[in-house]
Amino acid sequence: MTDTIHVNLAERSYDVLAGPGLIARAGELIAPFAPSGRVFVVTDKNVASLHWPALMASLDAAGLKSWTVTLPAGESTKSFAGLEQLTRGLLQHGIGRKDLIIALGGGVIGDIAGLAAGLTMRGVDFVQMPTTLLSQVDSSVGGKTAIDVEEGKNLVGLIHQPRLVLADQDVLKTLPARELLCGYAEIVKIGLINDRAFFEWCEANAQKLLALDPEATSTAIRTAIAAKARIVEADEREAGPRALLNLGHTFAHALETAAGYDGALLHGEAVGTGMALAFAHSAQLGLISNQDATRVRNHLAHAGFNTDLRRAPGAPHDISQLVALMSADKKAEAGKLTLILARAIGDAFVQKNADAEKLTAFLKEESQ
Template identity: 50%
Template sequence: MNPNEGDVRRLRVELGPQSYDILIGPDLLKRAGAEIAARLPGVRCAILTDENVAARHLSTLTDALTEADLSFETKVLPAGEKTKSAEYLLGAVDFVLGTRMERGDVVIALGGGVIGDLSGFVAGIVRRGMKFVQVPTSLLAQVDSSVGGKTGINSTHGKNLIGVFHQPSLVLSDTNVLNTLSEREFRAGYAEVVKYGLIDRPDFFEWLEENWQAVFAGGPERGEAIAVSCQCKADVVARDEHEDGDRALLNLGHTFGHALEGATGYDSRRLVHGEGVAIGMALAHRFSVRLNRCSADDAERVEAHLVATGLPTRLSDVPGDMPPAEALLDYIAQDKKVHRGALTFILTEGIGRSFIARDVPSSEVLAFLRECT
């Protein structure tokens, strides 16, 4: 992770012919055209973004594409989790087809996780697979959803249940754009940063305990946290591209978190993804304590750090009424990691010691949820 080209860090996701670079650093949005043209010369670009991001960053991107002599078309979508739906997917597909772009042309995702997931799905299915570039504008997207090629939309049955694996050709993470995020959005993204320490890097979690305020303040620690997170994910994806094995560890906190998002109807006023992950990670550690796999001290330490950064950790932290435990269990039963009807969770034996727990008894989960609600 040695810096090069000034303050820009370059990481490589090694996937054979599908390998690609992740660039992390300031002002990369202004260099987007040059970076894309260097790898995909002469492509036409279909930009997908949302209303909030377009107002802040679209002109910088289009100026960069124009400077690199790349032509483009743009579609601006509504902001929010509800855009990850079949309705907006089909609208985006029609837009790209209407531009008459070819398989070798590129779909550019300019936005957070919602836009990145939707755009990647569009790129994966239009003409059976177009080129794809991620330009993530949220912390959550920069450290998680932009890396690894998982794309998709939500269903009434649950989150991210419809999609494909489609790797990007390039990820451009401009750290300066994070300065435009609200405090809530940044905190939500930070939950995914914490996740990497809790999976298998206890030293990183300890570093975050000591340096989280500097990460929030935007010093060099922010770039370090993003780079470490991306390297963690890149290493896992290189070993297990299609989530057949230990890539599932990246879902620590997500089984509970996705259930909470579904239960709140993906209403971002009540809960955003990173907040659901934070609660989910706290629940996963407490559930591990219940199963005698993790010490109560470690679970309390995790919760204390999340609370210190302003993140929610309990079901009662979600505004409004929550459904009963039985309904939450129904959402969990729709999780992508369920195999032949058996519940699968990412649990832990302590900080940085997560593992895949298969065949978790639903009775244990239900009893735990009843205690939490």
Template identity: 50%
Template sequence: MTETLAALHTVRVELGTRSYDIEIGAGLLDVAGRYIAPLVRQPRVFVLTDGTVGGFYAGQLEKSLAEADLQMRLKAVSPGEGSKSWAVLGEVLDWLLSEGAGRDDVLVALGGGIVGDLTGLAASLMKRGMTFVQIPTTLLAQVDSSVGGKTAVNAAQGKNLIGSFYQPALVLADTKLLSTLPERERLAGYAEIVKYALIDDPNFFDWLELNGKRVVDLDQDALAEAVAISCRAKARIVSQDERESGVRALLNLGHTFGHALEAANGFQSSLLHGEAVAAGMTLALHYSARQGLMQAEDAARAEALLEKAGLVTQLKRLPGGPYPSDALVEAMKQDKKGRAGRVPLILARGLGKAFIQPDADLADVGEFLQEELQRS
């Protein structure tokens, strides 16, 4: 069997009978079969990937599975947000059924957040639930979307509106896989790492100010540490609130603004999810400062951390624009918890002091966005 370094970190997501481990370290794909084999009842594994990721890593995964006496059955979807759709979900389910997959089979997501969300939702629907495993290949997926069981596809009305809560049985976060990730995708994932610091970990924020460049440059020690801290933060919150009825909403810091930006952009590749979140977090912090909730200097400090890494935070410089305030407000009205011109926002009383504002006034938010469009 191919040798590899042991996982540098193991993070446990405690959810009773649905608890699972996140293994984090370099070289895990080479021994993925060893980790997956205990979950398998038949000597086969179904794998969903996209054309790009499959070209890099499907062969490596197949070899690892074969070393565990498991056969791989592979389907690749087209790369990009267009595959996170009801139509492609149907194609995946048809494929699984035609291959004779059952509830006792394992479905593996080999890819980024799009593949992971699509795979998780397909697994939740397949004969009312089959086991699935996440092998996230982007930094964003390793620290966010592969953990916590939120699965979804997009609708014309907005992002992630068709979905379910369905936990994986295992997450293998091989940090070595990020070496093939374009810099832009790497930075998009870094935005989600910063999010955990801004929610409730000011010490992690200080650490990122010192070590952020090492993370985005893929220094393996710094990268594994940042991924592990992020996953522990998410695991802690998910364990308290699996179905987002309370504290888990904090994980949406920057996302209400970010999803509106993506919707206004038509979910095109000119604006990546992490890029939208970086701008969205900046907007949330500046709005908090405008409301007198936090110091403007702290909001500027967070913006500087994101900009130093190479992320764009200002609306008028954001790729894929323009982003008129009325279009953003209209998109925010689609928020799943919004009502009567008010939406929940995650705001902050300082760095690492995020909180849930349940009923932000969209008219006031619209005025704020107009101001932000003028900010230099």
């Protein structure tokens, strides 16, 4: 069964299809968005070995001509060098403004392919075909595209909405447990932001989801995508409530930058740690009860996340370095910290001009 979630953004509206067997149907579903009959697939070496042949067969069956640019796997591809390799590859293959780019891969491929689509020929349409749980429930929806730089994660990018998202539930069977856990971070995040009942569902069903129980997986993906779609509709450019989707991410992005994007710390793993820290900091500030903060931390730890800053890859011994990285996050304003904190489970809010001294003291305590 395929779920269809509509993202209503006026002339930039699109559907997200989630369910099994969508790669086999990709050609027929994508063809209406490829008026030239030409598509350019962007993928990485790992994904290509697993899913590229099936996609090619589907595109061929629909009469679409295709070219492929294959990039190295891993976060390090999200760089100026990776972007140059991709855009020049597309141009060398002869891409035109009426052609279509297909992003076949996880969040790295979706981010860099979407950015290349927004830049190449001053804007080419693209379709997201996310192949990780994290990219299916989060990064493929909403149009955020970016690369990383030494100064921080996702600091160079733009918002370029896809024309269609195809989230094939079958591809999740090829993922290692670590990647499934990364996706779960973005799923449980929805409950922590504004849906306490869904958090309670996660408490009861996390292990079923991580074991890819079909019903639990379908429910989690549908709920997370629908929740993100509604937030994006209300705030496409992240001027207000969309910032709530960054719960845990200011901590996470700083940890990822400190770790050097070398694979020791994956994005979803960092988000899991970051959400535990966000709730613990909220409790220290007296915003929520210690009971709620402990409940969140215990659940995240039980699911498999590291919730101990001392064991986080890339956590610097100099906490001031971590705070400096957090202050450079793209949500910061005029150098002032912006954090997503919580008043309760299911009641997160945006805290602008967060107190850096209190944050530093909290992180020092967590690191001892």
